[in-house]
Amino acid sequence: MEYTEISGTDIKVSRIGLGTQPIGYFDKDLGMQTIRKALDQGINLMDTAPVYGDGRSEEILGQAMKDYDRGEIIVSSKTGMEKVQGKGVRNTSPELMARTIEASLKRLGTDYIDIFHVHWPDMLQPAEETAGFLKGLKEEGKIRAIGLSNYSSEQMYEFCMHAEVNVCQPPYNVFERAVEVGVLPFCQKNDITLMAYRSLCQGLLTGKMNADADFKDHPVKSSDPKFQLPRYRQYLEAVSSIDALVREDHDRNVLDLAIQWILGHNNTVALWGGWKPEHMEPVNDVFGWKPDPETRDKVRDIVKKTIHNPVGPGFLEPPTR
Template structure:
């Protein structure tokens, strides 16, 4: 495992983090074993959020962490979402952020969150007030680092005017690369750690998915246009071609490429989602190489030729309160 320090802090963290979003929706015992397996693999970063199974992911993580030294595990969580008419919407007001944080601390069984993110930018609430509130939480020790999730470079810049941002968490993977011309260079220039989620694109980039897979029980996949025909077939073909290319050129797999696509840049973290212990098995085989620029260019060309109808992660964006009320 490789480790880095979160920018502007003394937090040392594994460069692969466990994304617990699916743990909030599947079998509890399997989720607990998955967390333990990740910790056994040297993954000390656990990324979660209250909206993952309506707090269930945090509760499961908190139950597992009773058996571990709290100071040896880095918890990343979020706030800034509420449910209105059973739908999650953005609300980054300090009042809701504080309430959500208190609930998260209780579920996790801890007195502090190591990395605390604004889950989504809220166009109806001044970034200045949210940022200052986050700064106060950091000063009092309730959180150790400030993160912004799903923020553009412009939104991050505005937030940075009022509080130090230590981490940016955007969706980023081989298929969804918009951050390479916005958020990523901004983070590199301003010394902000980039923590990418959707690193494996909901499992597409593991190379294990098949055409007849059933996604009806998966809350994210069934809403993701990539997993709907005819796009799904196009993405599966791209994955197969990338896997063949990687094996021939590097003796590696598409999964190795997916993670190192992120970690090939300095000061980056890749979140690895999973809800079964076996999902964590390949972690130890990921390190020891980096994709060179030629490899990156050839992979992009494979995608260009096979994915005729590409789509980004825009389906993830929750509505604002104004659009829901």
């Protein structure tokens, strides 16, 4: 495992973090085993949020953490979302954020959260007020670092005028590369750690999915256009071609390439989602190499030639209250 420090802090994190969103929707015991397996693999970063299974992900993580020294685990969670008629809605009002952090602390069984993100930018709330609230939490010792999830570079710039931002958490993977134009350069220029989610694109980039899979009951894939025909087959073809390329040129596989696509940049962390302990088995196999510029160009060419109607992660965006 490789480790890095979160910008502007003394928080040392594994460069691969466990994304616990799926744990909030599947078997509790398997989720507990997955967290323990991740820790055994050297992963000390656990990313969660109140909306993952309506708090269930945080509860399971909190229960698992009872068996460990709290200082050994870096907890990353979020605020700024509420459920309205069963749907997630952006809300970074101080009142809502005050309620959500107290609820998160209780579910997690801790008195502080290491990295606390605004889950989505709220266009109805002044950035100055949101930043001021998080600064206050940091001064109280309830959080150790401030993160912004799903923010554009322009939105981060405005937020940074009012508070120090330590982490940015955008969707980023081989198929969803919009951050390479704005967000990633902004983070590099301003010394902000980039913590990528959807690193494996909901499992597409593991190379283990097949054309006959049924996703109608999956909490995320069911609404992701990538997993709907005929587009799904195009993505599978791209995965197969990328896998063949990196096997021939580097004796690696598509999963290795997917994670190193992110870790090949300085000051980055990749979140690896999983809800079964076996999902964590390949974690340490991805280290020991980096894709060179020529390989990256070849991968981009494969994606461009194979996927005729690509889509980004826009389907994830929640409405404004």
